[in-house]
Amino acid sequence: MRLPVIAIRPLIGLVLTLFCLVSVGACLALTGLLAARHETMEIGEDLATSAGVMSSKLQERMAARLHDVQLTASILHTAADMKAARPLLDDLAAQMPAYAWIGVTDAKGTVEASTGGILEGANVSERPWFRFGFVQPYLGDVHEAVLLAKYLPPDQPGSQEPLRFVDVSAPVHNAAGETVGVVGAHLSWRWISAIGSVLTTTGKSDASALLLDAAGRVIAGAPFGTELSSLASVTRARAGGTGFVREMHPDGQDYMVGYTVWQPDPALGSLKWIVLAREPASRAFQPVRQLMHYILAVGGALLVFGLIAAWMMARAIAAPLTGLAAAARALRAGPDAVATLPRAYGLKEVSELSLALRSMVLRLSVVERRHELLQEEGAQKTRRLESDLTTARQQADTDPLTGLFNRRALMRDGAALFDRLRGQQRSFSAVILDIDHFKQVNDRFGHMVGDTAIRFVVDVAGKSCRDSDLLARVGGEEFVILLPGADLGAAEELAERLRERIEQTSLVIEGNHVPLTISLGCAEAAGMEDLQGLLDRADRALYAAKSEGRNRVRRAAAV
Secondary structure (H helix, E strand, O other): OOOOEEEEEHHHHHHHHHHHHHHHHHHHHHHHHHHHEEEEEEEEHHHHHHHHHHHHHHHHHHHHHHHHHHHHHOOOOOOHHHHOOOOHHHHHHHHHEEEEEEEEEEOEEEEEEEHHHOOOOEEEOOHHHHHOOOOOOEEEEEOOOOOOOOOOOOOOOOOOOOEEEEEEEEEOOOOOEEEEEEEEEEEEEEHHHHHHHHHHHOOOOOOOEEEEOOEEEEEEOOOOOOOOOOOOOHHHHHHOOOOOEEEEEEOOEEEEEEEEEEEEOOHOOOOOEEEEEEEHHHHOOOOHHHHHHHHHHHHHHHHHHHHHHHHHHHHHHHHHHHHHHHHHOOOOOOOOOOHHOOOOOOOOHHHHHHHHHHHHHHHHHHHHHHHHHHHHHHHHHHHHHHHHHHHHHHHHEOOOOOOOOOOHHHHHHHHHHHHHHHHHOOEEEEEEEEEEOHHHHHHOOOOHHHHHHHHHHHHHHHOOOOOOOOEEEEEOOEEEEEEEEEOOHHHHHHHHHHHHHHHOOOOEEEEEEOOOOEEEEEEOOOOOOOOHHHHHHHHHHHHHHHHOOOOOEEOOOOO
């Protein structure tokens, strides 16, 4: 039974194409899944950390204020001490604007002394801070002002929001250890709510902070009293958990939320606040989307490359057989070919090869010699082409007057050098110099003298640079020096040294005294800046040097 004749090249190409599609697709899916999961974990953990930092900051602030009150209470022992305590209380309030009011009462709750004399003589025995503070140090929850509302101005001029305070109190003991009064302080809630600014110091400028009471109502970061108790983050935080979750909030936005609960020592009271650090998912997952786009782009490029490689491989595998088969067809006229070799079946190329093999063997020496001659001719042409390309590249990259790199070569080789050093987190600086009033030199002495002056500046600059520095001519009288591994101070020092040498040299060309000075701008790479950005800032510094009178060095402003 004869097998069907099959062409080898499309068969191999089809198999390799299917393999590329399956393998690259699987790798893309797995890589994207793992990368998205990793990025999501990092985003959530970052927000959870931010919530924890805010909780720690809150603990520090509240502990400091409780210490203030306890320290004040430890100073007072008698009724006389309490009546004379107003200067002490005023001084404490002046040092810490967080205190809206501080007062000291006797054992019956009558205010003996207070900041500004407010409520002195009033009885506050029914206030929670007095009742709990009479027994032990106490921290109270957020509440609106009651007795102080008519005495204190609003937190912000023109605000319609009521005054809200957090109470801090501690008992006053006499020498016998008996409680003889209470020191109480009302902390302005606007000061406490500023805890959300911690997010900007932790690098989460797009995030916002929310502070909730134990019942899940907002007390800072959003309209006061907003009900958020149904959120998963709040439920988990109330249960004592710390972590992160993605959820929809009442404002209609999808958020990534880090959560924790802040609770001081239970002996200080029942205070228990929930801290949320949230970021809109649209912004939080932007790095994830960018990563997925990058993965898709790279995967697509790999897929295209794989398909091209698959067909090139198929062609490479099939080409020898196809070529031999074509040669066999050309040599099939040999008289003994049919009688000597039987016809083989299977692959089409092998079948044709079996018919022409004897003729190919007889003429192989001729074919080999012709092949050698063609190879030698091709090699000679290749060498000539490579030599011509090398010469053309040198001419394209070199300034004919000075022999320096031109702008094209500078941006190519300089960018590669810049990327390599910045990838190693090393310093990289640039100096741009321009010959002052060079047009006047050309107009006064002629272009031949001008060209000699340019070569003089290049010679001085070359002797001033290190072997690792890159000097290029980027304009008529404008030059760039790239300083790998040098910071801004080193660049400015080199520029000043070069400026002084040019200024102090008495240049005589063809009997003419040619006065030369140069202006220079320096800049150091910063952040994610590329080489073009570095050169732009150095150029602006050069412009500043020229605007200020020339013959001077100016450094670029920091990014």
